[in-house]
Structure formats: C-alpha cells, structure tokens
Amino acid sequence: MPIMVNPGNGNFALMIRSDFVDKTDLISKLSKKLGTREQYICAAWPRRFGKSVNADMLVAFYSKGCDSAPLFAKLRVAADPCFKQDLNAHNVIWFDALKMIALNQGTNGIISFIQRKIIGELKKEFRVNSPRKKCFTAPFRRSMTAPVRDLS
Numbered sequence: 001m002p003i004m005v006n007p008g009n010g011n012f013a014l015m016i017r018s019d020f021v022d023k024t025d026l027i028s029k030l031s032k033k034l035g036t037r038e039q040y041i042c043a044a045w046p047r048r049f050g051k052s053v054n055a056d057m058l059v060a061f062y063s064k065g066c067d068s069a070p071l072f073a074k075l076r077v078a079a080d081p082c083f084k085q086d087l088n089a090h091n092v093i094w095f096d097a098l099k100m101i102a103l104n105q106g107t108n109g110i111i112s113f114i115q116r117k118i119i120g121e122l123k124k125e126f127r128v129n130s131p132r133k134k135c136f137t138a139p140f141r142r143s144m145t146a147p148v149r150d151l152s
Contacts, residue, residue, distance in 0.1 A: 004095045005121040006065030011056040013071055024077035026054060026060050031082035034090075052123060055094065063092040091125075 033039050043051045046141065060068045061077070063125055077083055104113040122128070 002116055003065070003121070004093055005094055005123065005125045006063050007059055007094050008066040009060035009068045012060035012068070015053060015056060016071060020076050020108040023050075023054060023057065023069060024061075024075045027058065027077045027086075028057070028080040028082055031086045034086065059092055059093070059094050063094075064088055064090060066094070076084070093122075094100060 030041065033041075042135055043055060060066065061128060066088060072078055072083065072087065095118070100114050101107055101110055104110050117119070
C-alpha cells in the first residue's frame with residue numbers, strides 16, 4: 001500500500017536525475033494561494049500533460065514527510081520567499097486513483113475504500129486512537145471545524 005499521508009520525495013528525486021525541466025514556478029504560484037479560497041487544486045489535464053511529474057514535485061516540496069531542501073536548492077523556487085516558508089511545512093494527502101481502483105479490484109465501493117485507507121493513515125500519522133473522533137480544526141482557520149465520519 002502506498003503512503004498517502006505525508007509521502008516522501010523519492011519519485012521527485014528520481015525525476016530530477018533525468019531530463020528534468022524546472023517547473024518550480026508552479027510552486028511559487030500555488031504557495032501564494034495557500035490560506036485563501038483558491039488553495040484547493042484539481043489537476044485535470046489530459047493524459048501525457050505532466051500531472052504525475054507536477055504532483056510528485058508538489059508532494060516533495062510541501063510534504064512534512066521528508067527533507068527536500070537539497071533537491072530544490074538549485075531550482076528556481078529556491079529564490080522565492082515560499083522556499084523558506086513552505087518547504088516541507090505542510091501535511092499532504094496524495095493518492096493515485098487508478099492504483100486505488102486496482103487495490104480495490106474494481107470501482108464497486110471505491111469511495112468508501114479510499115476513505116477507509118486515508119482515514120487509517122491519518123489515524124496512524126496523527127496517533128488518533130479514538131474511533132469516535134468527531135471533528136478536526138483546519139490549519140488555516142483555527143475557528144473552523146468540520147465533521148469527519150469514521151469509516152473504519
């Protein structure tokens with residue numbers, strides 16, 4: 001099972017060792033959106049347009065699950081103020097929908113399968129033992145709470 005909560009930077013590390021085109025300007029643009037209503041991003045480009053490459057780059061940059069400073073130090077984003085502020089400073093949830101469908105052996109019940117897997121990892125990551133955890137606090141607005149259903 002792939003790590004979905006705060007994954008590492010292994011995929012990005014492999015990419016920059018090959019023919020890598022520096023697209024870290026995307027990180028600078030996305031970092032400006034953090035804490036705003038535009039902070040949620042859906043990458044819905046057609047096939048072969050670099051979704052995986054960009055997603056691996058974003059995971060490596062933002063995820064608390066790794067130290068990516070050496071990987072990004074020589075790239076354009078290193079000159080941006082977001083480099084010090086956002087590098088490996090955020091909790092990241094990442095998953096590949098096609099891999100999840102394969103693990104579930106089809107699409108029947110896929111939503112509840114994904115929810116169970118992600119909630120299970122969140123519980124491990126944040127050491128939540130109570131099966132009745134009712135809410136969480138969003139990091140960008142301390143006063144906002146949202147219900148979380150326990151699907152385990």
